[in-house]
């Protein structure tokens with residue numbers, strides 16, 4: 001197992017889309033193991049998407065665990081969201097927007113249906129609400145090359161970019 005590098009904004013690789021996984025082969029299994037190891041090595045990490053890590057041909061995979069004991073791992077391969085309902089606004093942060101720590105409120109559907117495969121290739125189909133719904137939407141955005149700061153107003157975004165420019 002290996003701890004992978006978490007790419008930091010404005011790394012252009014964060015704009016990559018995750019490649020759909022055809023088969024859970026040894027390469028994909030190794031990536032999932034490394035993703036969980038990387039996740040558990042961080043403080044305050046809820047989830048990671050493969051596209052925010054230094055992985056060539058990053059696959060469409062996210063690993064999630066926001067339990068206090070870090071004992072409720074959820075791996076979603078090729079996750080798809082449908083049937084959005086309601087709206088919730090809550091604060092988000094991101095392991096890839098961590099050079100300058102940024103937390104901003106983001107509006108998202110409150111309830112979603114999620115279809116994916118698990119790490120064994122078994123189909124999953126469930127309804128997510130609350131923090132899980134927010135988390136999965138944030139991760140699926142990563143797998144489409146979108147960061148939560150892409151969803152902010154132009155003004156808020158330019159303030160963040162100014163702070164980043166001072167850092168580099």
Ligand code: NI
Nearest residue numbers: 093094095096
């Ligand atoms: Ni993130």
